[in-house]
Amino acid sequence: xxxxxxxxxxYMSDSDRFADxxxxxxxxxxxxxxxxxxxxxxxxxxxxxFDNINxxxxxxxxxxxxxxxxxxxxxxxxxxxxxxxxxQTEINYAMPVRNMLYDAATYSKQIAEVAKSHRKKxxxxxxxxxxxGEFLGGFYRDDRLIPVITLVLxxxxxxxxxxxxIHEMLEINDKRLLEYIPDYKIxxxxxxxxTDKDFNKFNTPLAEALQFIKYSKNKKKLMxxxxxxxxYQHLDIKTAEVLRTVTNxxxxxxxxxxxxxxxxxxxxxxxxxxxxxxxxxxxxxxxxxxxxxxxxxxxxxxxxxxxTTLMDSIRNLMDTMKMTAEQAxxxxxxxxxxxxRYAKLL
Numbered sequence: 001x002x003x004x005x006x007x008x009x010x011y012m013s014d015s016d017r018f019a020d021x022x023x024x025x026x027x028x029x030x031x032x033x034x035x036x037x038x039x040x041x042x043x044x045x046x047x048x049x050f051d052n053i054n055x056x057x058x059x060x061x062x063x064x065x066x067x068x069x070x071x072x073x074x075x076x077x078x079x080x081x082x083x084x085x086x087x088q089t090e091i092n093y094a095m096p097v098r099n100m101l102y103d104a105a106t107y108s109k110q111i112a113e114v115a116k117s118h119r120k121k122x123x124x125x126x127x128x129x130x131x132x133g134e135f136l137g138g139f140y141r142d143d144r145l146i147p148v149i150t151l152v153l154x155x156x157x158x159x160x161x162x163x164x165x166i167h168e169m170l171e172i173n174d175k176r177l178l179e180y181i182p183d184y185k186i187x188x189x190x191x192x193x194x195t196d197k198d199f200n201k202f203n204t205p206l207a208e209a210l211q212f213i214k215y216s217k218n219k220k221k222l223m224x225x226x227x228x229x230x231x232y233q234h235l236d237i238k239t240a241e242v243l244r245t246v247t248n249x250x251x252x253x254x255x256x257x258x259x260x261x262x263x264x265x266x267x268x269x270x271x272x273x274x275x276x277x278x279x280x281x282x283x284x285x286x287x288x289x290x291x292x293x294x295x296x297x298x299x300x301x302x303x304x305x306x307x308t309t310l311m312d313s314i315r316n317l318m319d320t321m322k323m324t325a326e327q328a329x330x331x332x333x334x335x336x337x338x339x340x341r342y343a344k345l346l
Contacts, residue, residue: 084150086153
């Protein structure tokens, strides 16, 4: 598990933030889920495929990112609900199948536990007498499962362009067939699709985290929201650290501080980037200037060397062959337009 996975999983394990994201997604920001009634669960889901009578079943195991049990009154009745969060920083194009397996494994685990309980009671003769169907499956007519709701949280400013349902992953489009093919749809929160107004529906700094991510690649807009929202000047260090990890923005915070000024941190980062850019521009300007000067000097030196060589050749022909200057220059095929210049140098 990489640093990003560890950071996001730890961050969303906090019950306040956990409840906040579900209240936002399901209840439009209304405080329905009370974080005090959430209990952390084992993240592993063991699925038996699928014979609860003997031990020859095929077993596979999946691990959720964050998984909690919610026990509260719902519709005036005592109700249990299972809630899971899957943190994604990259698009997983198999996400519908992955989440379906998580949920199916959770339901399968429940059935296995119910069947185990029935077998235990039957041994003590305190249980009901099951009919053949109940005995075969280990799950009785009046047994009930605890509902499972899984939410994908996409920690990226990009658009989720992957499939959001099993049907979107299939090649067929015939509605007559699709009607009989069970579908599974993922629940997903992407910062890009949250309007600035809807960020006000959150009740924890998760709002600032997701808004920061939404504009992390638009530095002008990012600086605007950082200056306008005072919360960014006193952001809790956990939120600041997870933002630094998922956005890969190289901001620094004072050690052992409980709060971070994200506005100042990003401004300092942009100033440093501007200074580095200025240095690089100066280096490039120096390189280009040096290159031009070098070419000019080389050209000048080359011309001077050529002139010296030709003058020596002209004088040599005049001395050894008793030629006139004009004859020597013609013999050396010096253009007529240059001969007057060479004649003056003799």
